[in-house]
Amino acid sequence: MRNFEYYTPTRVIFGKDTHLQVGTLLKEQGCQKVLIHYGGNSAVRSGLLDEIKASLTDAGVDFVTLGGVVPNPRLSKVREGMELCQKEGVDFLLAVGGGSVIDSCKAIGYGIANPWTDVWNFFLKTETPKDCLPIGAVLTIAASGSEMSNSCVITNEDGWLKRGSIKSDLCRPKFAILNPKLTYTLPQYQTESGCVDILMHTMERYFVNFETMEITDSISETLMQTVIYNARILMTEPRNYNARAEIMWAGSLSHNGLTGCGTAGGDWACHQLEHELGGMFDVAHGAGLAALWGSWARYVYQENPERFAQFAANVFDIPCGTDYEKTALAGIEAMEDFFRSVEMPTNLGELGLNLSDEVIHELAFKCSFEDTRTIGGIRQLNRKDMEKIYLMAR
């Protein structure tokens, strides 16, 4: 059993109408002037942005706004946000949106608080941030877990590189407002893509090659069952409050560190393989993960068939005898069946990508940082392994 650290300082305010507390929360944090950062027009159209502004005005908190964050958020928008915040004397960043918006805030926060270097260096991992502007989040998409996490992912348009930041507690939001009703109007594809992302944050920590803690395993397994059960409900009942709430809280718990206690960081190969897809083709993150996972799992499961068999038995109630290989494969198949049941892709073709050998070669080349790194934990994957997995997923 491995040693671990657990640190989740984000204050979570969960439930109906909680977004109306945002002004008070910012005031409590000593905020003078906040950037309201958001994505497309849905936050405007739904009236959410107006409610947020009214709450801030009531609390006497000054603000500026910057919208236009896109999925797979861009470095150029981060730089735009940094410039605006510096010009306006902003001392707090409020993300109104999902993971893309929160991640854009985190990058802006790093950029402003570390003027001694360029912000992209924290994503190249050549520098370590020493500070970050404080961040709060009003979550509108359950998926990324970024509202409690210590990391963020940004895409640099120069080369279309999608890269995760150095992990640091500095960027964990001070508070996260989780009102499940704010996710009611999310299109089905985004909702289910979010559910896959939540599952993957749990699975990436779960599939390891050494002895784990049974309490962490059990929490992870029960979390996955909750997501699978409620993701199916949301296919027909997108306004089911309880299902939205279960998914939303699962999203935060899956990525705040709880599901990684004793698993020494986990694996994360699937996320890294997907980042190249997201960077080059701008696919929905969760859908990209779904398209790759089965191929990754079949490529690596023989490193620890017992672990995959445990997953099959405890998440999908597949009877497990002594034939771990058979049970393991049945579990992989069951997860792919789930993906299909919520209309998520299980290969790159279903994701809408028709990739040539050359493109796959390029994806693997980029994912391996030009053949200089391996990824993964349960099995270390080099450039050739990556290429094989992309090919299997084609």
Add this chain to the structure above:
Amino acid sequence: MRNFEYYTPTRVIFGKDTHLQVGTLLKEQGCQKVLIHYGGNSAVRSGLLDEIKASLTDAGVDFVTLGGVVPNPRLSKVREGMELCQKEGVDFLLAVGGGSVIDSCKAIGYGIANPWTDVWNFFLKTETPKDCLPIGAVLTIAASGSEMSNSCVITNEDGWLKRGSIKSDLCRPKFAILNPKLTYTLPQYQTESGCVDILMHTMERYFVNFETMEITDSISETLMQTVIYNARILMTEPRNYNARAEIMWAGSLSHNGLTGCGTAGGDWACHQLEHELGGMFDVAHGAGLAALWGSWARYVYQENPERFAQFAANVFDIPCGTDYEKTALAGIEAMEDFFRSVEMPTNLGELGLNLSDEVIHELAFKCSFEDTRTIGGIRQLNRKDMEKIYLMAR
């Protein structure tokens, strides 16, 4: 489904040899001079205190020591600690021990940081603390969950009143060092008493009378199963690292707020009934809880037999048909069977108390704050109800 807040800012450092990091951690917190607060001589004899001191000296952190905290920690010791800290200019409190020592630190921290009132008022709940000295913990007993919690319990020798403080995030420890090996030498009775306390922190939040979150329920149920399974192992293998680790982490998770998400605070009647026993007769807290729980459960289960049946099915795998009452009672019996299997009492006689009608009347009178309050959530209990439960448990 109820709204909730979740806030667990304590940094947990978990695993082998982690206590050797204490000096570095205090230094990171900006500590100049710390009070090392501890209980009996076991921390001295085992060499733990010397290791802590060496770590502090290496880190350049000055310290004073104060031992002698007893189970059901006393207000007089709190006042002694306050005086010492003020005299010595202490700016940080380090608990080396279990819940009693941590709670004593929390009370000292409140006392020093709020000189405008008497510290006992925070336990009478007539005043609200505005600040608290920062606290760290090196845990040596898995039980109370105080290492991550927002509350503490102190016994006032004047009247032998055992009272919980107002709940406040101010007293949550800044860090908690959890090294399961430090619990190896704990006597069996204390170990198992701790396991009961952990179960009770989960159950007190679980048994409520309204719709809950399934993710919280599942986490609570899996946590209880982990404790029950490993508590039994520790009966014969007190130096089983994995079992000690599972119990220790379950102890923190059971009381840091995670198991109460969406259960609106829970019930806590059992804890309050036990506090009177602990105040008057100085019994081990967990053993006192075990002695009362079955009687409490049988007194209240008809308010929500379906909930007790869910508990029976999901924690003890008892088949649940449509007869919720029968399943509920089987679940209560199963928990008492578990208590017996780890040599915990299931009534007050087995706890070593032979109480007269007059004493039981007095217990209920004190627990009801002289007939002025009710306790409990699944069923509100007045003085007469409390008296009946004590009588059932006799």
